[in-house]
Amino acid sequence: VNQEVTVNFSEPNEQVMHHVHVGSQITPAFNPNRLNANIGDQITFEFHGLNHTLTESTLEEPCMAKNEFDTGFSQFNPDNKIGLSLVLTVNSLDPRWFFCKQDVPSSHCHEGMVFGLNPGDDMRSFLLNAKKEALTEAVTRQTRS
Template sequence: MHFLLFAVLVSAVFVSAADHLVTVGDGGALAFNPTSVTAVQGDTVTFSFRANNHSATQSTFASPCTKSGIDSGFVPIPANSTLFGQWSFTVDNGSAPLWFFCAQTGHCEAGMVFAVNPTQEKSFQAFLDNAQGNGTTASSTVSASSTMSTSRMVSSISTTASASASSTTLNTTAASNRAAPSLRIHRVAFTVVALIFGILI
């Protein structure tokens, strides 16, 4: 009986985490879709790169087009490719807004920005206005000619099953971003397991 209760509680911890999928450059558009998500601690945000050569680069509300934090690096996807690059991170603070942009020259100023947990005070629209130069804060763009390259990413082709059929995707992980928000769901699960084990004993 105790084991059953333990298993149910642990399962609930894993089920509670959500994965928010964000497409990048879908259809050739200079846009993240959706432009913002609401996530809680432990949720994952996954960027799926669909066309051209974009990045998901963290910035700040005040300087939308300046790198300040984690970064996918540039993920080049050939035109008409059926292989999509993916990069993800785990949210470690559901109450703190996170801001992202594409670091390709000119893309941020064109409105290619994204937010996690924007607030009424710091809204996505205000962030977008800042990026496009309509706000009160000037920002600078990280050039695509920077020393960052896709060689920093560990890439592999794997087959994943979708709801309707199997599809092949290109999964990319930024090896240099281990300092990213990193409270993974297994840490939460471990804490719950330890607490339950203490109660049962």
């Protein structure tokens, strides 16, 4: 999944509100899946359909929790109610990496449900690493059988 987002060029110290849709009942995805934001900007993650997480990871291991930021499965929204959201304030221009750790019926992360905040030129690598982890996991399971 490769999505584009318009970069907002704002005046210094002007706070921008960004919106990211998290999942749906049809497709497990963050929309948009990448965002460039300035310090002080706020990102509203709107959770839709079923049960998804916003879990911080790393560029190298996109589907492995970093044990820093994790919503857990507290955003359960089976009825797709409006208003189930979480606001994150940007406090650094450094890249941050997130994924959905839902693995029922399959790994949302390995399906590409990942999000990059200020990813620079590394978003493609992040997506490829998530899919590579899925292949490695599948091979490991096959060799154990």
